[in-house]
Amino acid sequence: MDQSLDMLHMMLTSPEDHINEWFDSEFLKAPLARLASELGAPPSQKTIAIGGMMMSMRHNPGMARPRGGTGALIQALLNLVKHEGGVVLTDQHVSQVLVDDGRAVGVRVANGTEYRAKQAVISNIDAKRLFLQCMNAADVDAADSKLRDRLERRIVNNNETILKIDCALSEVPRFEHHHHQDSNLIGSVLIADSVRHVEIAHSHPTAGDIPDSDPSMYAVVPTVLDPSMAPDGKHTLWIEFFAPYQIAGAEGTGLNGTGWTDDLKNKVADRVIDKLADYAPNLKNSIIARRVESPAELGERLGAYKGNYYHIDMTLDQMIFMRPLPELANYKTPIQGLYLTGAGTHPGGSISGMPGRNCARVFLSSQRPIAQAVNKFKDSFAAVTRSMLGIV
Template identity: 75%
Template sequence: DNINEYFDSEFLKAPLARLSAELSSPPSQKAMAFGAMMMVMRHEPGMARPRGGTGALTEALVKAVQSLGGVILTDQKVEQVLVDDGKAVGVRVAGGKEYRANKGVISSIDAKRLFLHLMDAGDVNTADPNLLERVDRRISDNNETILKIDCALSEPLRFEHHEHKDEYLIGSILIADSVNHVEKAHTDCTIGKIPDEDPSMYIVMPTGLDPSMAPEGKHTLWIEFFAPYQIAGAEGTGLKGTGWTDELKNKVADRVIDKLAQYSPNLKHSIIARHVESPAELSQRVGFYKGNYYHFDMTLDQMLCFRPLPEIANYKTPIDGLFLTGAGTHPGGSISGLPGRNCARVFLHEQHPIAETLNDAKDTIKSTVESVFKSQ
């Protein structure tokens, strides 16, 4: 509705609808203007990618933790959050080893896996007898996730039908022919249908702006194609019973590549290699609940003070010493660092309430003064 109010051209409306629908819902769904608000933030304060790729951000964070004496453990699958006398005191990992916490446990996985799979039901019920049922029934997921295609290219994409110039290339590209095209791409996923007859997609060619990510003259490309996690009519088959198989994922990827090649005819002969991950594989590799890379839907009823639920939306849980962060908390998914920052502030307030309150007051005054003088 908002897009139709301000724009007439389908050429403009389609990509705007596609960006708004990044929250994993059809653009026609009411309250999806929240997606448009996030879209505005791509311009102010803007988006950026670390030189060398997103992995460079991870490396910087690791160095920051280690410089302060922190230790990061990997390949440690957590099997249970340990609770003693109503307080989270550590975790148990595969093999039985336990790590005890001095001040608390912070979880960055989704609330469903945390409370339903990694905690003793008795511990949760003692803290809040309604929480398990609320987490299980109230937090919703509309079955939308992504099939991801990674390609190594011998040359950059060239959009010959659109007055192509290499200097026009930016990091990300949208393929959205019309608003209805975008609508179908999201609606089909909800009912378990793969929208690959005429694919809409989000494309990133990071080497268009950062050539350090590939050998000289070569490029990398990844494609995000919305697809259902559970394929209707294929329950109990394929990986994790989702219906996804190697044959099917590559068949879908072929159609996505065919569609992109209509825009960039040089694509097919420039592909050196490709790797395809189905929604089920992506979920298995990175631990997404039902393949949802936002943890669960970023619809208005599950945003702001409702994310993931009103009673656990302030990064704290009814269990003393157990905190939540990650994409399943405000302000949601994408790489912003905000869920972690917000959770850290709440955690520090719990440890040093008076000192942190004074620090907050100082920051607020400083920000207000700077804003006043800047406006003048």
């Protein structure tokens, strides 16, 4: 059998169908389905079966986290930019990308200040927000008369996002019924009782319902691997609970009309913690403090449509050379000097750095087309020479 056809089949099918083809044990199938659903859809969703491989990637190459937490990675990148003479401004909401004669020439921020670009404007918010919220419609239409309509109508954000719970703990959660060892907490804890449990956890949010009668979740105790993130002997815990952005039947109430209120988010968090405590009975007594962020608050913090932390959905129809749209998929846009990166571009959400790296390469090659072409030619020539000489 042609393995490339098997690969194509795997790209098109659903995690549930793919997992059923290879495994029998529900004990193994449920967490595989849970990890595939990290792509933001239920395991029955066609085209996200590739998410099932996340389990094997946790074994090889294994889990990795920046020492000091994700913030430490950001700090390291900031240090590099500053070291190279760059300046980073935060808390500056870009209200408009300035376009002059079809070329992006800078940005205007919320307080009216304008910053002029020497070479280019690179955006890492998704294309829909960039072109529909941060640009003058006439500038976009002049470059591509169909673009606004295609962004508006084709890009899909289903209704699923995250209610996040952060806890400060006096001790690690002890999974007494599951041969507890602290070292097991170096990875992530998946509460997924069955594939059906995961299916409900991810299909109800799409319909606007909160699947909190029997919560499935993803939990991490980062301080087991990196004790520097808490005072001596203390720990932190974060929990991802997938939940709807817009609650059905609660339109127009709560934060931004989503139905989410402080009272509701805390009630849902209580149920999630109750469920986790079924597995780790010491959990509730060990909580020193907790912070709950509702889907509406997450959406407000990121600015993403429907609180989508991947900016746009990660189904195959919006991936690779179609992310976010075929005409925007190579990090360039129809506006000269305006580039697009971030989770809404290939290869999508998560903290991989790859959209930024790819965009930087496209930007640099447009700045130095001849030097880049020479380098490419040198690389290809060297590769051909090596293969002719049989050198690997």
